[in-house]
Amino acid sequence: MAFGLSLYSLGWTAFLLPANIVSGGVSGIGALIYYATGGAEGGGIKIAYSYLVINVFLLYLGIKVLGGKFGVRTVIGIGMTAFLLWLGQLFIHSSPLKLPDERLLATIIGGGLCGTGLGLIFTQGGTSGGTDIIAMIVCKYRNISMGKMILLCDVIIIGSSYFILKDFTSVVYGYISVGVVSFAIDLVLQGTRQSVQMFIVSKSYDSIADRLSSEVGRGVTVLNGQGWYTKEEQKVVMVLVRKFETNQVYKICKQEDPNAFISVVNAMGVFGKGFETIKAK
Known part of the structure; x- marks a missing residue:
């Protein structure tokens, strides 16, 4: 889990954030807040803080609505992810790629690292919380699959980035990153289960x-x-x-x-x- 979370955090802090790309999940909401409050140049609110606060709220809401379905690994996953994201932004100040010329490459590498990390976390029975909790709450009261609900959340989060970044290209790269993340997760899970x-x-x-x-x-x-x-x-x-x-x-x-x-x-x-x-x- 620790190694998977490290890859996930590295994908965000070294590739997606420096390239002004918003991917899905609560990390994507944290990235929106980071850009809206000034980003790297304006001392924006670090993604780790937003990630932790939102997930603690969602965890509380999930326990209130769904009961004690969230184990120790969920809490550990949320805490470790927040810490590693904070650590990454503290030490990584620029991308190893030449930006903005290599934004597409940053999207693919960042999405690949995030997806591989999440896949490793899932193989250990862990989770990083986030929009999974939102999907579980909605699915309790509405006849909709979790997969569709998570996808809907990601579409809304990435689409919202246009109103902050004013860049349609960033939205397109965001959707590409979600596709890469999904592909990498499936690749890791199929490889370990084959x-x-x-x-x-x-x-x-x-x-x-x-x-x-x-x-x-x-x-x-x-x-x-x-x-x-x-x-x-x-x-x-x-x-x-x-x-x-x-x-x-x-x-x-x-x-x-x-x-x-x-x-x-x-x-x-x-x-x-x-x-x-x-x-x-």
Whole structure:
């Protein structure tokens, strides 16, 4: 969570803010307040202060309306994000890019860092609060999906930047940044959740199965098979792992039997303990 929040804060303070770009969420509202009160030249109200105050208010409102649905990670996420945004604006006074010529590049890099950071936060079960709370409150009383509500909030926040910056280009860059953020979040979440099914044929199947179970921490199934050419009985080790765990499986197989036959198949979905939860009603 700390690393993800650091990337998120870096995207804002090193790329989006110096380029006068407003993205979505409560950070976007903080950026509007920052620009409206003078920005970097006029000593504007730092985004961290607005972010913290707005989120504390939303958190209080959320608890009042929705009850105790917000865990410790939400509070930690809000506090850490505010601190890192404050730290970023304290030490980062200009963008590493040549602005305003490279505003589009700043939009892509800033959005990519924010999206990657948020994706990492979500994989750890964390949240940075913000417009998610607004969406949850509205969804309680209106028949509208959370995704549409969050998107509507982002559209309104970015569109409002025109009245402060008086620059239509900034609005366009703001919408591009939201698209990049969304793409980066999906990329991170899909990468961490993608699973593969591995079949391993080896005479050292027992030692491989033991190490997969103890070192990788995944359930292992040993199937009975027969080599049709040799007519010999074979044992086939089957294991389902996350894609990032495959190198560990390869390493174990190579150490136990360099001649092991391995087949790897991408799994469209894996449901059960250690993987996804079945959500069908």
